[in-house]
Amino acid sequence: MNEEKILIVRCGEVALKGMNKPYFERVLVERIKRNLKEFHGVTVKRTEGLIFVRYPHDIAQNKLIHQVGKVFGVSSISPAVESESNMESIAAEAIKFMDENIAAHGTKTFKVEAKRADKAFPIKSPDIARQIGAEVLKGCKVLSVDVHKPDCHLFVDVRRDKTYIYRDKIQGFGGLPLGTNGKGMVLLSGGIDSPVAAWMMAKRGMLIEAIHFHSYPYTSPRAQKKVEELAGIVASYCGRINMSVINLLPIQEEIVKNCPEDETTILVRRFMMRIGERMAEKAGAMMLITGENLGQVASQTAEALVVTDSCVKMPVMRPLIAMDKVDIMDKAKEIGTYEKSIEPYEDCCTVFLPKHPVTKPKLENILASEAKLDVDKLVEEAVNSAENISIYPN
Amino acid sequence: MIYLDNSATTKPLDRVVDQTGYIMSSVFGNPSSLHKLGIEAEGYVSEARQIVADSLGVSKEEIYFNSGGTEGANFVISGVAKALKRRGNKIITSEVEHPAVLRAMEGLEREGFNIVKIPVDSKGMINLERLKEEIDASTILISIMAVNNEVGTNMPIEEICRVKGDVYFHSDCVQAFGKLDLKGFKGEFLTASGHKIHGPKGIGFQYVKSNSKVAPLITGGGQEKGLRSGTENVAAISGLGIAAAHGEKNLLNNKGYISGLKEMLLAGIESEIKDIKVNSPKDGIHNILNISFLGVRGEVLLHTLEQDEIYVSTGSACSSNKKGQSHVLKAMGLSDKEIEGAVRFSLSEFNTKKDIEITVEKVKEAVTGFRRLGSFR
Numbered sequence: 199m200n201e202e203k204i205l206i207v208r209c210g211e212v213a214l215k216g217m218n219k220p221y222f223e224r225v226l227v228e229r230i231k232r233n234l235k236e237f238h239g240v241t242v243k244r245t246e247g248l249i250f251v252r253y254p255h256d257i258a259q260n261k262l263i264h265q266v267g268k269v270f271g272v273s274s275i276s277p278a279v280e281s282e283s284n285m286e287s288i289a290a291e292a293i294k295f296m297d298e299n300i301a302a303h304g305t306k307t308f309k310v311e312a313k314r315a316d317k318a319f320p321i322k323s324p325d326i327a328r329q330i331g332a333e334v335l336k337g338c339k340v341l342s343v344d345v346h347k348p349d350c351h352l353f354v355d356v357r358r359d360k361t362y363i364y365r366d367k368i369q370g371f372g373g374l375p376l377g378t379n380g381k382g383m384v385l386l387s388g389g390i391d392s393p394v395a396a397w398m399m400a401k402r403g404m405l406i407e408a409i410h411f412h413s414y415p416y417t418s419p420r421a422q423k424k425v426e427e428l429a430g431i432v433a434s435y436c437g438r439i440n441m442s443v444i445n446l447l448p449i450q451e452e453i454v455k456n457c458p459e460d461e462t463t464i465l466v467r468r469f470m471m472r473i474g475e476r477m478a479e480k481a482g483a484m485m486l487i488t489g490e491n492l493g494q495v496a497s498q499t500a501e502a503l504v505v506t507d508s509c510v511k512m513p514v515m516r517p518l519i520a521m522d523k524v525d526i527m528d529k530a531k532e533i534g535t536y537e538k539s540i541e542p543y544e545d546c547c548t549v550f551l552p553k554h555p556v557t558k559p560k561l562e563n564i565l566a567s568e569a570k571l572d573v574d575k576l577v578e579e580a581v582n583s584a585e586n587i588s589i590y591p592n
Numbered sequence: 593m594i595y596l597d598n599s600a601t602t603k604p605l606d607r608v609v610d611q612t613g614y615i616m617s618s619v620f621g622n623p624s625s626l627h628k629l630g631i632e633a634e635g636y637v638s639e640a641r642q643i644v645a646d647s648l649g650v651s652k653e654e655i656y657f658n659s660g661g662t663e664g665a666n667f668v669i670s671g672v673a674k675a676l677k678r679r680g681n682k683i684i685t686s687e688v689e690h691p692a693v694l695r696a697m698e699g700l701e702r703e704g705f706n707i708v709k710i711p712v713d714s715k716g717m718i719n720l721e722r723l724k725e726e727i728d729a730s731t732i733l734i735s736i737m738a739v740n741n742e743v744g745t746n747m748p749i750e751e752i753c754r755v756k757g758d759v760y761f762h763s764d765c766v767q768a769f770g771k772l773d774l775k776g777f778k779g780e781f782l783t784a785s786g787h788k789i790h791g792p793k794g795i796g797f798q799y800v801k802s803n804s805k806v807a808p809l810i811t812g813g814g815q816e817k818g819l820r821s822g823t824e825n826v827a828a829i830s831g832l833g834i835a836a837a838h839g840e841k842n843l844l845n846n847k848g849y850i851s852g853l854k855e856m857l858l859a860g861i862e863s864e865i866k867d868i869k870v871n872s873p874k875d876g877i878h879n880i881l882n883i884s885f886l887g888v889r890g891e892v893l894l895h896t897l898e899q900d901e902i903y904v905s906t907g908s909a910c911s912s913n914k915k916g917q918s919h920v921l922k923a924m925g926l927s928d929k930e931i932e933g934a935v936r937f938s939l940s941e942f943n944t945k946k947d948i949e950i951t952v953e954k955v956k957e958a959v960t961g962f963r964r965l966g967s968f969r
Binding site for chain 2: 415418419451454
């Protein structure tokens, strides 16, 4: 047997985008192709609002589904078989398909769901379902029909040239194809939140660049390794990520020497934003992305966020702002970053933590403290010291 | 490079590297094979077994090769518990054992064994009187390390052997073998490892006094007289033999030389840096010096020193990647601040006076720098 196998890939929201539809679909096909480039002999084509992935039978189907499932914009995937659009062929393929199902899943009851996209087809949908159901009952002796709670729905999708028969609809993440919504610079720490924030923005079609701050030797080189691995997991969804790595220690030292202790965190935070904005401009990113979450820590109170925001012109995306921590954790588990995030290496946020950080900072106080620093020079030096790392999908 | 983390692992001797390479490429036979390549390989294993046995003054029939200290501790603790569970369920150990011992004990505790952990004093020394009192008819095993890996306390293993009666005694000698004379060891089980004595990693041995009752941890092809199945790691075993012979031959010289370096390091730090606390006892092993630099974080000191290629450790390498404090320093009653600032310098015969001079200077620089910044914390 050397036949081709098929995955039907559906794009949910993409289909709603009116005039932009062909563009989005084209990008989506490109993204699927890119995610499948390690597999040989795979073709990806779109016809009649569906995307067809055709692949040689010796490629493991679950690997392929896993890779296609990581493409943003994909709403669901169905492994399918194809037949000519006439009743005999459809019935024959359906019987073969159900036989395999019985063998693989022990299916006992079924129900046919037919759909006629080609209205020129002479038989109406309910009649297709009835006739194919009868043929399958005759062909596969051990099956019976159960219209209420079948073990398996047998979908028959009749189109002009071909008809597609399938059972499963495996959910994708939805969203929009990468690259359809600009580029953002994520401030990536080793924590739970920021990788999720990056992932969520990427899911809406945004290309991701990253910046990571450390305080070596006050932080461990292992903390940076951990961030690189986290970024690698995010990159498995959104492709290669350029990550700038910057040592914040010189700035932290200046702050500690010159400014009130309880403002340390918020002052450092403002420097991160300024440096992030500069690096974003360099990379052609139009906005910043952070994992900030209202009220989670002292630097994420409403007051603190206002003070943090006021030092940059670029919009700051905070996709997690209104989520509960448990929901963020669930998301992290779903996308596979959680286990890595909870490894216990300190990142720069925790090193210079003041005992009692100010939770309701006043902008005028913060500006007064910053007046004691040569902010522009410090930012300039930090930007110039950036080390660039390419993070590949892992 | 100035390598002062020899209690974590050591640089293998050149001869060890050559020998293991040679055996892997040329004598790759399985010692169990009947042909001459197998017999040749078996010869190397047998030679190493003799060297190790001689260094302990025991019979080579009592030496079993395994993968190292962690396996050794797990083998003895679970193996004795299994073999003697009808006789009793009490096992005595200390609060400052290596995690390999402590975790194995906790496993038995969950199975219903009564595990008694003897406390230590501020020098890391176990309370011998408490230990004596704890020994009773239900006690099946005592497991006490010979040398503590974090601070270097020499535990009174000879004394324990004198008072233990019929109870089996196991000593984790990972930090002692090759550094102290263990001839005349009166216990039933002794665990040692290759990579702490300039041998290869992943290899160690177990001394099991003849006729001791113990069940194997790993079963299979019946190698090592059925006590440790698995094809012998011939190259590593031979490397371990070379390292053991080297250690045995240079035991006294090294002890004198390394003690001198350690005293120099201690004197240098004490005279150059204020607000320190020496955690190693004066009469501890000659190669370990544990010091708390108050107001400094050990890990930051470690990363500062590594920039000058000086390698030290905070607590023990096996627990530095876990959150939380050194259980040894905690058991010794150190405060949180003292634990946070603790650094372990562990020396070897390959360190020089120059190494020590540079280290004192760089530690001083790093500590001063940190204290200037860290005062607000």
